[in-house]
Amino acid sequence: MTAHAVATRGLTKRYGRDTALDRVDLQVPDGAVFVLIGANGAGKSTTFRLLMNLERPDEGAAEILGLDTASRGPEARAQVGYVPERLDHSYGWMTCARLLQHVSTYYAAWDFGYADHLSKTFALRLDRRVGTLSKGESRRLQLVLALAHRPPVLLLDEPTDGLDLAMRTRALSLLAEHLADTPATVLMSTHQIHEVDGLADHMGVLRDGRLVAQMSRDEIQRTVRRYRAEVPELWQAPPDLQAGGVRSSTRREMQWTLIGDERAVVERLTQAGALVREVSAMTLEAAALALLTQDVTR
Amino acid sequence: MMQASLHPTPQARRVLAEQVRAVALALRWPFIVASALLGAATVLLTIGLLGADAPIDFRPELSMLPGMVGLLLPIAVWHGEARFGASLLWTLPVDRRWHALAKVGAGWVWLMALVALFVIWLLALTLLSGGTVLAEEMLRVLPAALAPVGLPPAAGSLDPAALQTVRWAPTPLLWLVPFTGATGAYVLASAVPLGVRQPVRWIAGTLLVLFFIFTAGDLTKAAWVARALPGIEPLYFGRYGFDALLTARTESLKTIATLSTGETVSVWRGVPDLGHWAIATLLWTSAGLIALWAAASRHRERR
Numbered sequence: 001m002t003a004h005a006v007a008t009r010g011l012t013k014r015y016g017r018d019t020a021l022d023r024v025d026l027q028v029p030d031g032a033v034f035v036l037i038g039a040n041g042a043g044k045s046t047t048f049r050l051l052m053n054l055e056r057p058d059e060g061a062a063e064i065l066g067l068d069t070a071s072r073g074p075e076a077r078a079q080v081g082y083v084p085e086r087l088d089h090s091y092g093w094m095t096c097a098r099l100l101q102h103v104s105t106y107y108a109a110w111d112f113g114y115a116d117h118l119s120k121t122f123a124l125r126l127d128r129r130v131g132t133l134s135k136g137e138s139r140r141l142q143l144v145l146a147l148a149h150r151p152p153v154l155l156l157d158e159p160t161d162g163l164d165l166a167m168r169t170r171a172l173s174l175l176a177e178h179l180a181d182t183p184a185t186v187l188m189s190t191h192q193i194h195e196v197d198g199l200a201d202h203m204g205v206l207r208d209g210r211l212v213a214q215m216s217r218d219e220i221q222r223t224v225r226r227y228r229a230e231v232p233e234l235w236q237a238p239p240d241l242q243a244g245g246v247r248s249s250t251r252r253e254m255q256w257t258l259i260g261d262e263r264a265v266v267e268r269l270t271q272a273g274a275l276v277r278e279v280s281a282m283t284l285e286a287a288a289l290a291l292l293t294q295d296v297t298r
Numbered sequence: 299m300m301q302a303s304l305h306p307t308p309q310a311r312r313v314l315a316e317q318v319r320a321v322a323l324a325l326r327w328p329f330i331v332a333s334a335l336l337g338a339a340t341v342l343l344t345i346g347l348l349g350a351d352a353p354i355d356f357r358p359e360l361s362m363l364p365g366m367v368g369l370l371l372p373i374a375v376w377h378g379e380a381r382f383g384a385s386l387l388w389t390l391p392v393d394r395r396w397h398a399l400a401k402v403g404a405g406w407v408w409l410m411a412l413v414a415l416f417v418i419w420l421l422a423l424t425l426l427s428g429g430t431v432l433a434e435e436m437l438r439v440l441p442a443a444l445a446p447v448g449l450p451p452a453a454g455s456l457d458p459a460a461l462q463t464v465r466w467a468p469t470p471l472l473w474l475v476p477f478t479g480a481t482g483a484y485v486l487a488s489a490v491p492l493g494v495r496q497p498v499r500w501i502a503g504t505l506l507v508l509f510f511i512f513t514a515g516d517l518t519k520a521a522w523v524a525r526a527l528p529g530i531e532p533l534y535f536g537r538y539g540f541d542a543l544l545t546a547r548t549e550s551l552k553t554i555a556t557l558s559t560g561e562t563v564s565v566w567r568g569v570p571d572l573g574h575w576a577i578a579t580l581l582w583t584s585a586g587l588i589a590l591w592a593a594a595s596r597h598r599e600r601r
Contacts, residue, residue: 053600054383054384056600057600067304073394073601074391074392075304075307077390078307086383088384091379093378098323102316102320105312105313105315106316106390107391108305108306108308145386149305152303152304
């Protein structure tokens with residue numbers, strides 16, 4: 001598993017009868033910006049908590065930079081800048097400046113100048129008490145805490161949640177600057193895929209606790225395509241093409257989002273009696289939506 | 299290949315030092331309030347001394363205050379810390395159980411400083427009032443048969459001739475009592491916020507349940523209640539009870555009795571025994587450390 005900066009093997013987590021994660025084999029290449037998407041409750045935050053060793057998996061294992069997150073938890077966490085999904089209400093009595101100083105003790109690589117720069121960019125008032133911060137300000141503080149020690153791995157669980165539009169843009173451009181400055185692997189979950197379109201180079205899709213797809217952006221662009229084809233009247237799609245097909249109501253026309261080599265897919269459709277009229281590449285967001293909603297066939 | 303540029307985990311010494319600093323900040327307000335109270339107490343005592351012309355004798359073991367502070371301090375140490383869930387404390391690159399214990403240890407450092415201040419304050423007050431330090435005393439001691447622990451002797455039943463007079467010289471070892479008492483109480487009490495999500499609910503719930511059980515037992519005249527109460531008493535008043543930890547039994551052994559002559563005097567049920575204090579300290583502190591370890595283990599690394 002060490003070929004990947006973040007990797008899980010058969011990671012399974014159950015809460016009573018509910019399976020939050022089901023045999024997830026996540027592989028985040030070194031240096032990648034991997035966006036993990038999924039509906040609410042799909043298992044994204046559970047994945048992050050397991051990677052931080054905040055919970056024990058029922059089965060499977062996870063590694064960060066080759067360090068087993070269970071047996072070498074502290075070492076693994078030393079490599080990570082983590083922004084949790086939920087805001088942490090600890091240390092409400094501390095000022096932001098004191099909290100930064102407090103956390104800096106734990107990271108030998110803490111960059112004080114960079115922490116100042118980040119705080120200024122995020123317009124954080126360091127003399128304010130943590131407990132008095134708004135949701136957006138708390139999120140900005142979390143981002144500073146995660147980035148200021150220039151970790152080789154960033155685990156960002158919906159990092160822009162709670163930020164206003166201007167601050168989201170600033171946060172994402174700052175993240176891009178950070179990555180240009182400090183090579184790091186990013187595993188990020190978000191519902192705002194269009195926002196990370198310029199950053200993401202890999203995508204994983206969690207559906208009901210199962211990792212149904214993980215691929216590079218190139219692979220997505222190369223293999224996830226929308227096909228529009230004309231079909232004869234009363235035409236029945238072959239079983240392997242039934243899922244994900246959308247029949248046009250006005251014409252004898254169908255549309256599919258299919259994963260696979262374009263030439264092979266066109267050949268399959270042609271052999272099935274359809275006349276392919278158009279093949280179009282998809283944006284990351286459209287591909288994500290298709291993968292999320294099962295509107296896709298391999 | 300990847301492990302060549304790994305970031306190191308922090309040194310234990312650095313973490314502990316930072317916890318001591320952070321806990322000091324957390325204790326700032328309780329410390330200010332305590333200082334104000336101590337100042338007010340000094341003023342009141344000084345006024346009292348000027349009027350009464352009675353010196354204060356320095357008896358560190360007599361005060362339960364350090365023990366009480368030890369019981370309450372964990373609330374301040376863990377105040378504002380999300381102890382359960384994905385809180386910042388547990389996401390830091392330190393073994394979690396060790397981290398929890400480091401925080402408890404940092405609180406203990408300040409507790410000892412507070413107790414030392416208190417002892418010095420008492421000592422200063424004693425010397426300024428012209429009192430004596432660890433002065434020899436003549437204790438009036440009840441005969442064993444008349445000294446059931448926890449209850450004062452029946453009023454007017456005590457023959458003055460039955461009282462024994464014992465010379466007692468407190469040893470300097472008793473200076474340790476405020477420190478050991480506060481330590482034992484602190485480790486025991488620290489296990490509560492660290493081990494349970496809702497400590498206030500647990501404590502209030504336990505007290506309520508006990509209250510209802512004993513009230514119901516009392517109302518229904520259940521015999522087991524009468525048997526259970528004396529069984530519980532030794533936990534506090536007994537030879538190795540909690541009072542032995544906090545005050546070397548100088549509180550529970552001392553009582554007021556009305557003699558058959560009508561005179562009300564201060565009497566002792568026995569002479570404080572350093573051996574009992576040492577064993578009680580060992581037992582209660584060990585129990586506290588075990589409870590603390592179990593509580594901290596709730597936050598251990600998920601291996």
